[in-house]
Amino acid sequence: MTASLRALQNTTFTASKITNKGSSLTKRSRRAGLYSIMLTTDALAVCIGFLISNALLLGQPFASPGLKLGLLSLPIFLALALNSKAYGRSALYRSASATVRSIAALFATFALILFVLFGLSILKPHHPPFLAFGFLISSAFIVAGRYICHGFAKRMLGTNPLSELIIVDGVPHGPIFDQPVIDAKAIGLHPDISDPAMLDRLGNLFRSIDRVVVACPVERHNDWALVLKSTGVTGEVYRHYRSAPAETNSMALIHASQVKPLTRVQLWLKRLMDLVLVSIAILFLAPLMLVTAIAIKLESRGPVLFKQRRLGHGNRLFHIYKFRSMRDDLSDLNGDRSTDRDDDRITRVGRFIRATSIDELPQLFNVLFGTMSLVGPRPHALGSKADSKLFWEIDRNYWLRHATIPGLTGLAQVRGFRGATMTRADLELRLASDLEYIQRWSLGYDLLILARTFGVIVHRNGF
Structure with a gap:
């Protein structure tokens, strides 16, 4: 890339508008497809290695002892190979090193199995030669499969996989x-x-x-x-x-060192956890949401849901959903006015569902659709202000919170920083928590924040 920039000359240039919006996406999806093919060929190589080892030593490719060891070895091997980045981006253009990592993971798998069998005193005389033959045969097939995948990568992605x-x-x-x-x-x-x-x-x-x-x-x-x-x-x-x-x-x-955006693998793991938990939550909370919708409709005219544009992951706009808690004719679509404790715009039902956080439940569907996560920095209305200034006018670092997916709850919320942002300090405390969350992210941390959220569902600032 540096060489490309240095190749620029003082000549006229016609700007590219990148009219083919799918080209970059296609390249990324091709990479994902190649990763899947590599993983599948490695798994097949291990399976074939065990079958051949069975045939050579036991006379039957599907003999029980070898088949059991094969089924035990496969998940261990794949876990070790994934952990060693045998299927990372570098595997597309550095096939030798990725192949070595995959074979090393296979060797570690067989060594671990032998150690466990020996430690449990169930090691049989045929186990070591069976695993040794399986390792050699599987390794040969892994090398062949990676060679084929590398050729596909060159044709599909060219010299640069990015x-x-x-x-x-x-x-x-x-x-x-x-x-x-x-x-x-x-x-x-x-x-x-x-x-x-x-x-x-x-x-x-x-x-x-x-x-x-x-x-x-x-x-x-x-x-x-x-x-x-x-x-x-x-x-x-x-x-x-x-x-x-x-x-x-x-x-x-x-302060770039303080904010490290989640990697694509981390985002996938986070998304997988979101889908599992939000599906359960929607089924469990459906009766409550139905009752809330009926109550809102009976009290005042207007739609049950309030929809508002907010900035989310990657600074991209999306629509957030809430149960409507204000009179429809007084709803603030841009969030220009912060809600106060005696706000006359809020209905009686609205005051209750805001105090108990029930108004936030429709955001479970935002999570389901992928525009939000269960845990992350809370997305703010575009017109939100503190000390009569827009949030980003107070601190430029405000935008860094969009380096990850916005959440239904977050670290700032479980620390008690929720409700109206009236002062500069209100924003700064939330922003510091949001950036800390991005820096410390893990699946376990998300689960911890979710657990702590139950303690702040009803909060003195929930008005």
Whole structure:
């Protein structure tokens, strides 16, 4: 990528508008398909190795002793191989090292099985030679399968498995070969962190991109760095087309070391947990939601649900759903006015469901649709203010909370930072908790926050 930027010349350049929106997504989906093929071929290699070992030593490919050991070995092998990154991105263009990691995982699996059999005093004379033959045969098939997969990867992805994008913003530039390039000025892109609509546009542009490099004047370094970091995309900012990355200068303001966006694997794990838990929650809470909907409809005219646009993961806009707790003619779609304890807009039913957090239950469907997670920074209304200032006007780091998926509950909420944000301190306490959550994320941490949420469902600031 550095070589590509240095190849820029002071010549006229026609901006690419990237009209083929699916091309980057296709490249990413091809990678996922190749990972699946690698994992499947490795699993088949182990199965075939055991069957052949059975046939050679026991005379029957499906003999019981070998088949049992094979079934035991397969999940252990796959777990060790996944943990050693045998199916990571590097496996697509560094096939030798990935193949070695896979074979090492297989060796560790067989060594572990022998150790357990010996420790339990159930090691039979035929076990060691059976595992040794299985290891050698399976390894040969793993090498063959990886060789075939590597050939597929070259044809499907070319020399670079990543979806990369170069943005040239206001510096001399020329053609960059073999890379998608856009001229920011020509298509009206700029890193305006005070414009949620522009951030949404950039977030959607980067949705299927793995790496972004920006070449821009020095006065826009910090803004571009903040945009890249808040959208959760890997990126670099260059001073101009012949310089080194401006990372030290541009990242210092936003403390990049404190915010590490979740990796794609971590996001998949988080999504899997969300789907399992939210499906159970919706079934369990369906009667309560039905009763709430009827109560809202009986008390006042208007829709049962309140829908509002908010910024979510990667600075992309989405619609959040709540049970309507205010009179329909007085609803605040932008959140320009913070709710106070004696707010005359709130209905009697609305006051109860806000105090008990029942109004938030429709967001379970946001989780189901993937625009939210069970746990994460709470998404705020676009017009939310503290001390009469928009949140991002108080602290530029506010955008960094969008580097992960917004949540129905979060670390800030279980610490008691909920309700109206009247002062600067209200925002700063929540923001600090949100950034800490991103830094400390794990599935166990999510489960801990969910458990602690039951203790703050009814809260003195829930009005």
